[in-house]
Amino acid sequence: MIPRFKPALGWSELLALFKFKRGAVKKFEQAFARKFEAVDAVSFPYGRSAQWAFFKALGIEGAEVIMPSYTCSVVAHAVSLSGNIPRFVDIDLHDYNMDLGIAEALITSKTRAIIATHTFGYPQNLERLEKMVKKAEQEHGHKVWLIQDCCHAFGAKWKSRIIGSSGDVAIYAFNISKMITTIFGGMLTFQDQELANKLRTWRDAHYQKPSFIKSFKRRFYLLAVFFAFNSVIYGLVWWLQSKTPFLNKLTKAYHLDNKIHFPPDYKDKMLDVEASVGLLQLGRYDKIIRDRRRIAEDYNNKLEIRTGWVLPPIVEGATYSHYTIRVPNREEIKKEYAAKSVEIGELIQYSVPDLKCYTDNNSECKNATLCSRETINLPLHNNV
Numbered sequence: 001m002i003p004r005f006k007p008a009l010g011w012s013e014l015l016a017l018f019k020f021k022r023g024a025v026k027k028f029e030q031a032f033a034r035k036f037e038a039v040d041a042v043s044f045p046y047g048r049s050a051q052w053a054f055f056k057a058l059g060i061e062g063a064e065v066i067m068p069s070y071t072c073s074v075v076a077h078a079v080s081l082s083g084n085i086p087r088f089v090d091i092d093l094h095d096y097n098m099d100l101g102i103a104e105a106l107i108t109s110k111t112r113a114i115i116a117t118h119t120f121g122y123p124q125n126l127e128r129l130e131k132m133v134k135k136a137e138q139e140h141g142h143k144v145w146l147i148q149d150c151c152h153a154f155g156a157k158w159k160s161r162i163i164g165s166s167g168d169v170a171i172y173a174f175n176i177s178k179m180i181t182t183i184f185g186g187m188l189t190f191q192d193q194e195l196a197n198k199l200r201t202w203r204d205a206h207y208q209k210p211s212f213i214k215s216f217k218r219r220f221y222l223l224a225v226f227f228a229f230n231s232v233i234y235g236l237v238w239w240l241q242s243k244t245p246f247l248n249k250l251t252k253a254y255h256l257d258n259k260i261h262f263p264p265d266y267k268d269k270m271l272d273v274e275a276s277v278g279l280l281q282l283g284r285y286d287k288i289i290r291d292r293r294r295i296a297e298d299y300n301n302k303l304e305i306r307t308g309w310v311l312p313p314i315v316e317g318a319t320y321s322h323y324t325i326r327v328p329n330r331e332e333i334k335k336e337y338a339a340k341s342v343e344i345g346e347l348i349q350y351s352v353p354d355l356k357c358y359t360d361n362n363s364e365c366k367n368a369t370l371c372s373r374e375t376i377n378l379p380l381h382n383n384v
């Protein structure tokens with residue numbers, strides 16, 4: 001069975017699990033900042049808790065935060081749990097990114113931050129975003145923070161500018177479905193050293209050192225992942241996942257879509273073992289992105305298109321965290337491909353404002369709802 005995604009892990013990441021290295025977190029932060037053209041980087045246990053910490057450390061509370069409707073629900077959870085209000089923006093069907101015209105119209109005197117997600121690795125128009133923020137600041141007379149969510153778009157470029165290298169802060173996440181992994185983990189990158197220092201000091205005062213038991217659990221998890229994604233073994237994993245509730249139960253604490261919730265360890269610091277894996281993954285990054293771009297182009301050139309299918313655009317500078325097609329009959333396609341031993345993904349099966357916990361929000365985002373019903377993701381890893 002070809003899995004819908006597969007972390008690009010090698011034997012060196014496996015060996016790193018058996019070494020007990022101190023100081024890896026600091027090294028990973030420095031290497032990450034260098035790689036993605038930031039002045040500094042501050043690590044966290046998850047992307048969502050990095051985002052939450054940003055709001056808390058800067059005392060942003062009771063504010064409206066503009067964000068896309070078609071994104072991971074935990075982005076909205078981080079906004080809500082930090083005491084702020086998400087304002088959802090519909091997406092552009094061309095590249096799945098937040099529609100900046102709608103975003104601009106939603107800005108009010110209460111808006112204190114804009115989260116621009118580079119969805120599926122497609123770069124948002126940085127120039128337009130920056131203009132929009134400047135205009136909002138001039139109109140309302142206060143700071144409007146520009147947060148770039150780069151969790152799908154490590155190193156993507158908009159017109160030769162690397163995304164995340166402008167604006168106030170960029171967020172990255174490193175769970176096993178991301179382009180590079182640290183088992184679990186998150187990062188904030190900054191262009192302003194003072195702001196980075198502020199976040200690091202705040203994190204050190206509010207986040208704790210994880211337990212020894214957790215560091216063993218994380219090692220065991222990566223070991224299991226390493227073997228589970230072997231294409232022979234993956235058939236069994238796929239069966240457990242699609243035919244039994246067993247694996248869902250294991251991941252439940254990490255991700256609930258219908259409840260505004262964080263995992264209990266969201267205030268643990270990143271582990272040295274996670275950072276050691278991250279350092280090795282950074283070394284693989286260039287090849288990972290090259291392969292993804294090549295496979296995405298191959299799909300676009302060679303896939304036999306059927307009636308009603310909408311293929312994704314090939315965009316210069318995109319990193320293709322996912323290869324997303326819209327199809328009118330998703331369940332049939334999934335069954336058909338499964339019979340050929342190919343697992344089809346459905347990355348975002350909801351528009352966030354349609355989720356039970358956000359329906360009070362009164363936002364209608366028709367394109368996001370359409371995508372939540374029609375999108376599928378084809379595998380984009382070196383087993384394809």
Ligand SMILES: Cc1ncc(COP(=O)(O)O)c(C=O)c1O
Nearest residue numbers: 046047048072149151173174185
């Ligand atoms: C676009 C986006 N932003 C943020 C996150 C949050 O990352 P994490 O799961 O590490 O909290 C994710 C999660 O996968 C994501 O897809």
